[in-house]
Amino acid sequence: MSLSLNQWTTRHWTLPEAVDGCVRHGLEAIGLWREKVAETGLAQSVKLVRSAGLRVSSLCRGGFLTAGGLPGEDGRTAFAQALEENRRAIDEAAELEAACLVLVVGGLPGVKPGEPLPAAFSRDLAGARERVAEALAELAPYAGERGVKLALEPLHPIYCPDRAVISTLGQALELSLPYPVEQVGVVVDTFHVWWDPRLFEDIARAGSRIAGYQVCDYLHPLPEDVLLGRGMMGDGVIGFRPITAAVQAAGYTGDVEVEIFNADVWAADPDEVVATMKARYEEVVLA
Template identity: 75%
Template sequence: MSAPSASRFSMNQWTTKRWSVAEAVDGCVRHGVEAIGLWRQDVAAQGLDETVKLVREAGLRVSSLCRGGFLTSGSPGSIDDNRRAIDEAAALEAACLVMVVGGLPGVEPGEPLGSGGRAVDRDLAGARERVAEALAVLAPYAAERGVRLALEALHPMYCADRAVLSTLGQALDLAEPYPAGQVGVVVDTFHVWWDPQVFEQIARAGDRIASYQVCDFLHPLPADVLMGRGVMGDGVIDFTPLTEAVTAAGYTGDIEVEIFNTEVWAADPDEVLSRVKARFGELIAR
């Protein structure tokens, strides 16, 4: 089985978080990177129309837009925001809109329980059911606009505050009522490497794989576990079998390097991009 081509490398914008959209696009061009993963808040800061112009004039593919989701509250405001995210993904011609579905209602990332007077809803099954209900509303809206939703399962340590989907299997269960081109899944090495069923579920996913994201799982994790993503080769993940499984499942799209790490973010973005591109060549596209 041949390794992925180095041309499939995509830089997720938050790997070089200090860069604006314009700076990130310019960095991709200077480093010979053909694809970029964008974040909604940075697109908003740049301006949607200006971002569309920048990526098109640079000839870049938008491998993903992050993020939609946070559906567990069941609020109309969440549905409306996700419709806006879908519209933005359509304008950018993004390969998918990444959906981080949300944690338990009332639990805010990084904040103590009960802060702001919020009551915590501990009904985990109910939260997952609200994700399914929201997906039934959003999937047809996305399909009408040519946008593919990509459900991302997050590592179980984020179940309370960011994603009540903790395994690739759970994400596939939610996606299966819809056509594969309408609702797919994200395979992110940081979030799935530990799962004893990961290879079975990657094979099951097949053409539902809408995005493959790579970074390493650091040990020990920092106090803020969100920042525990490292450059490939700096942690504990064996990338070869995961990449081979995703390739065998038929995925031929871009492969994003997405890293949240305070030291990486503090470093010179050009040096970061050079390093992650080299590690991609060593560990992913070999």
């Protein structure tokens, strides 16, 4: 396993700056975001990461597949649009030769990420979960034909209303099982899964389905904007070593991405953030 910088950790760096930063700090891999790739341009992004000799440990992110749960024409249109957007993301992941395309599957139909509840939305959680399975049946073959692995990311249950109706690793794993390992895997992100009483059993069960291991700490108490509750490893409540050991024991040999959404981290000098990240990775993450 080798350390990778998810570029949202240093979000004020452009893609070229993040690539330079990885090289300067001796990292072998980078996790990219579609927004940043679009800003630099796909072809130029591909050129930069290749000439720097970096692996692309993941592309973030596809998903938001649940709006099809809205009634009638609205639902059908939203479902078709979501599939189209995800096909574009798959194409980009193929160009970038990303190890996987991370899927954040979306929350309750009609609820937008980070926004208050709208007047019309669906409380049919079971139905929303079925929409994800349906979308996966459309997207997995498309990804497979392009050599892209879809990586289902379970999100902490606090994000169930608006970001991901996949809430546990076990649930992500069940959704992946109908497809070849090369087409659909799962992401283990410590922030999202640290609390799960079935975590170690499900990591072992996931085995070669583990498409990515992302680390950051879980801050307590969470800030008012709960999206920004991700902290530098060691600053929160997670005991990382047993989780890392379990992921290794399951056979995972890929990169370990550090993905931190945090106002203080973003305000700091990105070079210092990367230096701290490397030190904390050795001190608290490695088993």
